[in-house]
Amino acid sequence: MxxxxxxxxxxxxxxxxxxxxxxxxxxxxxxxxxxxxxxxxxxxxxxxxxxxxxxxxxxxxxxxxxxxxxxxxxxxxxxxxxxxxxxxxxxxxxxxxxxxxxxxxxxxxxxxxxxxxxxxxxxxxxxxxxxARSRVMSVLGTxxxxxxxxxxxxxxxxxxxxxxxxxxxxxxxxxxxxxxxxxxxxxxxxxxxxxxxDWPGAISFSAALGLLTLGMLLAPEHGWRHGAVLLSVAASVLLFLAFGAIERRTARPMLDLSLFRQRRFVAVQVLAASPAFLFIVLIVMLPGRFIGIDNMSALAAGRLMIALAAPLLLVPMLAALLSRWVETGALCAAGLLLAAAGLAWLAQVLGHGGTAALAGPLLLIGVGIGLPWGLMDGMALSVVETERAGMATGIFNTVRVSADGVALALAGSLLAGLIGAGLAQQLPAELPVLAAASRAALGDIEQATQLLGGQEALLRASYDAAFRQLLLGLALLAVALAALVPYLLRKKEKRLTKP
Missing domain, CATH: 1.20.1250.20 (MFS general substrate transporter like domains)
Known part of the structure; x- marks a missing residue:
């Protein structure tokens, strides 16, 4: 050569x-x-x-x-x-x-x-x-x-x-x-x-996904009943239906819908979305929590976030190495269960311990999510033929990145709803509780306090309780994914036929 x-x-x-x-x-x-x-x-x-x-x-x-x-x-x-x-x-x-x-x-x-x-x-x-492909993809993950x-x-x-x-x-x-x-x-x-x-398919799909993401991103700020949110989501559903009809009739579709009949292909998309809910949500929301609620300095919050993200420097490469002896489905499930344990642990110690107490669960979450992280890029390419690598890569990364926006929006909406429910039990009905909860979920504690005419201590307590409930909900999601992924990745047994 x-x-x-x-x-x-x-x-x-x-x-x-x-x-x-x-x-x-x-x-x-x-x-x-x-x-x-x-x-x-x-x-x-x-x-x-x-x-x-x-x-x-x-x-x-x-x-x-x-x-x-x-x-x-x-x-x-x-x-x-x-x-x-x-x-x-x-x-x-x-x-x-x-x-x-x-x-x-x-x-x-x-x-x-x-x-x-x-x-x-x-x-x-x-x-x-x-x-070799697994090793290269693990380097990308690192x-x-x-x-x-x-x-x-x-x-x-x-x-x-x-x-x-x-x-x-x-x-x-x-x-x-x-x-x-x-x-x-x-x-x-x-x-x-x-x-x-396939321009009709490309335009309808991009517009549908864009409107869905837009609606999800608007929801934490305006609420799910706001006209802009409802209109965006409804238009997105109609465009997705149109996209499906276009792809079934096009000679060379942008997306081969038959791929979604393959369980292993679906499993890769599930794995692509899982870090958005179990990791990216924490990367974005925890610094605001540490600084605004736990009164940490920005430097201390930044150091804690290293405990969460640093495992991704080593664990993806370790996952690629272990995949020689352990099935990828088992490795992914083990990682998701570790992430679930870390999320539940973090919910227990959050607000009650110093940075040392928080570093342990954050490190465990990072290690857990690092196992599937190091495998899913290579799996995205291995479940399709080489000539359709561009399509498979596009689908995989579309799911992975668009899931970030959806996960952040859903987590923000859930956090706002939980904060609002906690405040509604203790404040008069005439106060703008929902508006204050939405501002608090976005990290704007100061404006939320002004909307409630004070009540900062109550607002912080409601935020703290809601954040713990959010973490426990994410832990349950991780357990459910740990059970689903090995089933989807399991190879079908060949049926024996009589001569």
Missing amino acids: PSSSRLSLPLQVLAACLTGLLIPLCFTGPAVALPALGAELHGSAAALNWVINAYILSYGSAMMVAGSLTDVLGRRRVWLAGLALFCVATLAIAHAPSVAWIAVLRFVQGLGGAAAFAAAMSSLAPLFHGA TFGLGLAFGPLAAGAMLALARWPAIFYATAVLGAIGMLLVWVSVPADPARGQGRL
């Missing part, structure tokens, strides 16, 4: 890892920068939330379309175009004059990130097989964990040394390095799809 070919393969893996690293950095960095953004650009709490939500909305909605585009246009072309769009949008964010402009540019940034990551994943599919574990600290350090645009400049530089690596290591590939992209 020529030395250039031997060098291009590790460079291509490095480019994929760098592309994957951009995803958690685009979650954690802007989240850390929100207070600085609010102070400098004077954005409201609801507007600042859309700095995070706009990226989730576009990234999740565009992922499957991006996966199909790699099959039609070629992986290298889509990868480079996606990174270019990502870098341009990220640099523009650093110069944005308002929070509203940042939200719009974050939407564009998500489109570029979706295209780049879908192309990166599908480009690795034909290069590795069997155990890279993702690196961004989650140390992204907040890196963003905080940059804020200490410079203004908030430094975070986006640094992210754009990483994207530019990724473009260079793709340019020198990924060979030009012809379009593999025959014919054009």
